[in-house]
Amino acid sequence: MSTVTKADPATPAGSAGPLSHRRPLGDRGFALLALGSGLLVLVILVLIAVTTAQQGSDWFTQAGFSGIFSTVWSPQTNQYGAMAFVYGTVISSLIALIISVPVSVSIALLLTEVVPRRWANPIVYVIDLLAVVPSVVWGLWGILVFVPWLQPIYASIASAVNGIPVLDSLFGAPTSGASFFTAGMILAVMVTPIITSLSREVIATVPTTDKEGAYALGATRWEMIRGAVWPHSVGGAILVGLGRAMGETIAAALVIGSSAQVTSHLFATGYSIPAVIANQFGEAAGLQRSALIGLGLVLFVLTIIVNLVARGVVERSARRMRGA
């Protein structure tokens, strides 16, 4: 900012000489400042990878390949395997998506195709309120209200499916109200706003001519949606939601149950990568601290991959739309 004030208003750019291409110092300074701020994004992303890799290197070297890919996480025996957390992260995020995607896409269709514009805005405000409620408040409500409320429900579902082959191994063993499934439900609520708003953007790019064409052929609104809107994938929006669910920390830390295990039982207690970092980092030292930072790197890489693929899908469908 201060560099710009040097450019005296009495001597505008042209005064350096009628044909001079030299730009005033303030102008070039501002350009550099803007460039530097833009580059900061790249610098931060690279630094995250470098510093966490550096701090996590102890874990990578000492645990070795088999140690990292084991499911045993035991600070007592100094064994730090990542797989139970990776499993918990993926399972709880998938549960979140299975619940959230149909709901979010429905709301996005409601907003774009059903309600008139003046009704759409209040609905968007309400959905955005979900995003304004902090993660820790969802977690607080989850652990003090939702978990105790779910416990008897889980128990009755478990006794209902007792003995039925597949269902029993999925819903058969509730330990408490806190579980993969509880975390998945809380995460579903938390990722609904982002999936809704991104799906809405995708759906809004569907050409009006396509929709009117469908109506002209006598389609009902639902048939128009199936025929003209459906082909335009909301895959990118779903992947961004997956990335968010995987990285969501505090709510998951409070309601997932905090036990590192790989089990098919969705009502059993589990753990996720961000949750274990949040819960154990404060008291960790030495190899455990290195392992937790290493887990942070694993999470970073996972979410970066998911987001890169998501943006790729979004850009590709946007390009296809422009071409059409």
Added chain:
Amino acid sequence: MTTTSGQPGTVDLREGGGWRRTKNQIATFVMWTAFIATLVPLILVLYTVISKGVTAISWQFLTSNTIPPNVSPLGFGGMGPAIVGTLIITGFAAVIAIPLGVLGAVYINEYGGKGWLANFISFMADVMTGVPSIVMGLFIYTIWVLHFGYSGLAGSFALACLMLPIVIRSTYEMLRLVPNHLREASYALGATKARVTLTVVLPAAVGGIVSGALLAVARAAGETAPLLFTILTVEATNTNLFSGANTALSTQIFTNAQSPFVGGEARAWGSALTLIVIAFILMIAARIVTARFTRYTR
């Protein structure tokens, strides 16, 4: 579009068969149900937080020092240091992230043009919005806290890392809406690019930029994960952002939520209500700014 072609019954040239019409009605019903279903958790959470939080909040709660074991019932201790901490840490994060974010967006939209670097930065800013907040906390821990110790400043850095890409994105969207003829008119008067950007383009987009920034601040104020290993915790108010441990409402809720004592739970609900009120004030401010000062919309 939907109003002209979607209303049944006006000019019904597309007489759907019985089943087709029913299917259409079912689909519409399902969409409304989805919306109502998302209202349920929102209303439940807000109801619980307000009803339980109101009983906890008092002047003494808002100003007293925090107490460590959280065993005492309400009436002892409070959240004073946490409220101060949340305000100064989030405030300073905004001071770091908003100018940098706006400048970054200026680079992408005004200077980068259609070049590969601007596209790449814009793409990576999108990717950066997806980086989990806990990773930002670990990052600041490894790069700052390990060398300079815990402080409110470290928390501000972590929150600023989270806010930066959000500010870039929202500012960029707003700059794109500024019509080109404004820029061309200013160039024609002989203004430099910096002057055009600072005195014409940014003021034209200021409403949207401010409201986007306020929303980013609202999100950051509620974040817990980036603060857990950057500010630690204190019992007395620490107004010095640059040295010494600090505390925040969100981290206090996190520790109190896991406390088995009734007093801890009550304090968590009280802090949650305080935090939600702060976030909602920021969000409403953003809406007012949008409604009042937005000149160009999509």
